Amino acid sequence: MVARTFGSAVSGVDANLITIEVNVGQGTSFYMVGLPDSAVKESQQRVESALKFYGYRMPRQKVVINLAPADIRKEGSSYDLPIAMGILQASEQSFFPALEEYVIMGELSLDGKLRAIKGVLPIAIEARKRGFKGFILPKENAREASIVNKLDIIGVETLQEAIHFLEGKEEISPLVTDTRNIFYNSMEDYDFDFADVQGQENIKRAMEIAAAGGHNVIMIGPPGAGKTMLAKRLPSILPPLSLQEALETTKIHSVAGKLGPEASLVARRPFRSPHHTISDVALVGGGGNPQPGEISLSHNGVLFLDELPEFKRTVLEVMRQPLEERKVTISRAKISVDFPANFMxxxxxxxxxxxxxxHPEKECVCGPGVVQKYLNKVSGPLLDRIDLHVEVTPVNFDEMTSEARSESSKSIRERVGRARERQLKRFNENADVHCNAMMPSHMVKEICKINQAGKTLLKTAMERLGLSARAYDRILKVSRTIADLNGSAEIRVEHLAEAIQYRSLDREGWAG
Incomplete structure (x- = not known):
């Protein structure tokens, strides 16, 4: 007899439907075909042990399992549960009238308990798209899958529970989650706030400009000046995620297995801070079975690289293309996978x-040329993709001990939100551009027009400060963002003047 069950294979951040056909007939061998990897092939032992634990048997006949379509590689241990259900139906040990109405996924332990799997959210989205009634999966993953509405999410803890449900002997209520309620209740729940930062008003202003225009930032300053503290608070002033952005972000974290058992929707912008010993594959993604890297996990959020010159040169250079294209393409001999990477x-x-x-007080003990050599660890092309260069100085004692409360992240976020709204209206006809930082060169000339006084100021600044040609476009983009924050339709001289001060590393002789 032939039985059919349905599972799914995740490729990138999307899922493909997999049909699992089981045929039990005359003979004695066990065959699994359809491009399974070693983990899928090993399911025979897990399934056999789990079936025996509950009093069922592995057929001592010829068992052929086909995972279709056969040209998609099947990886991982999550096909255990659908294979077990197919074997029970095909060997007539059980009868499941609604077997083909559900997508089924789950890894079995030897005693028939179900373990959590990765990539549940894209599988649930694909199941709803294909018109399935529901999705049977490990209970630990049910909350994550329940983000998808119009699909019955059946969380089970054991193989026996899944069997009884499909036989109609046990009723399991589908898990229902109010996605919008979770989203709106969590979207402004931040761990850090700018109100806790004493002093550093100029750096806060630079962070506000960066958040308003989606600009990349590099902070240069001595140890203990507060660079990491300020970076951690940046997500709290970014505009809240839209529901669509939250779903995109959650899909990536689901595929990477970064969502815990109680997690559902990622409602806050991610903040990722990898250590400087990270490899290039861990940063951009890849591996034998391509997985998202840190830049994709920070999609719609912030990627913070602390002590930038300490990162390996090869690691930093692989970021250049994703910073421009806002996505990562991982190519292998038989597969090419795209991961989104729209991050600050x-x-x-x-x-x-x-x-x-x-430093205003302490003396530098580095020898001649050492400063420039240290800065040269960060390549020009990478610096070219960073709009704001901000010098951070230590906070003095009076500011540190002041009892005056600083401006909260909420009030800064409101200003940033208004500036982003202006930009969305401006780029409303251009689907690939959402903020000022994403403007290509031809658009900069059209949108960032300056008057004669502005041109004179910019020319003087470039000549006197020795600014490089690459600084020109960046200054115009940043000045456009400053104008948006001030509610100005035109870029005025004061906007340009403020933008010019954020190009420290472009100044001739900055490093002595």
Missing amino acids: LIASMNPCPCGFYN
């Missing part, structure tokens, strides 16, 4: 190995 890059660094170059 926030980097921090000491100005020199000892950390005290340009």
Whole structure:
């Protein structure tokens, strides 16, 4: 007899429907075909042990399992449960009248308990798209899958529970989650707030500009000046995620297995801070079975690289293309996978190995040329993709001990939100551009027009400060964002003047 069950294979952040056909007939061998990897092939032992634990038997006949379509590679242990259900139906040990109405996924332990799996959210989205009644999966993953409405999410803890449900002997209520309620209740729940930061008003202003225009930032300053503290608070002033962005972000975290058993929708913008010993594959994604890297996990959020020059050169260079294209393409001989990577890059660094170059009180002990050599660890093309260079100085004692409360993240976020709304209206006809930082060069000339006084100021600044040509476009983009924050339709001289000060590393002779 032939039985059919349905599972799914995740490719990138999307899922493909997999039909699992089981045929039990004359003979004695066990065959599994359809491009399974080693983990899928090993399911025979797990399934046999789980069936025996509940008093069922593995057929001592010829068993052929086909995973279709055969040209898609099947990986992982999550096909255990659908294979077990197919074997029971095909060997006539059980009868499941509604077997083909459900997508079934789950890894079996030897005693028939179900373990959590990865990539549940894209599978649930595909199941609803294909018109299935429901999705049977491990109970630990049910909350995550219940984000998808119009699909019965049946969370089970054991193989026996799944069997009784499909036989109609046990009723399991589908898990229902009010996605919108979770989303709106969690979207403004931040761990850090700018109200806790004493002093550093100029750096807060730079962060506000960066958040308003989606600009990348590098902070240069001595140890203990507050660079990491400020970076951690940046997500709290970014505009809240839309429901669509939250679903996109949750899909990536689901595929990477980063959602806990109680997690459902990622309602806050991600903040990822990898250590400087990270490999290039871990940063951008990849591997034998391509998985999203840190830049994809920070999609719609912030990627913070602390001590930028300490990262390996190869690691930093692989970020150049994703920063431009806002996605990562992982290519293999038989597969090509796209992972989204629309993130804000926030980097921090000491100005020199000892950390005290340009310090107002302490003297730098680095030798001649050492400062420039240290800065050269970060390549020009990467710096070219960073709009704001901000010098951070230590907070003095009076500011540190002041009892005056700083402005809260909420009030800054409201200003940022209004600036982003202006940009959305401006780029309403251009689907690939959502904020000022994403403007290509031809659009900068059209949108960032400046008057004669502005041109004179910019020319003088470039000549006197020795600014490079690459600084020109960046200054115009940042000044457009400053104008948006001020509610101005035109870029005025004061907007340009403020933008010019955020190009420290472009100044001739900055490093001595």
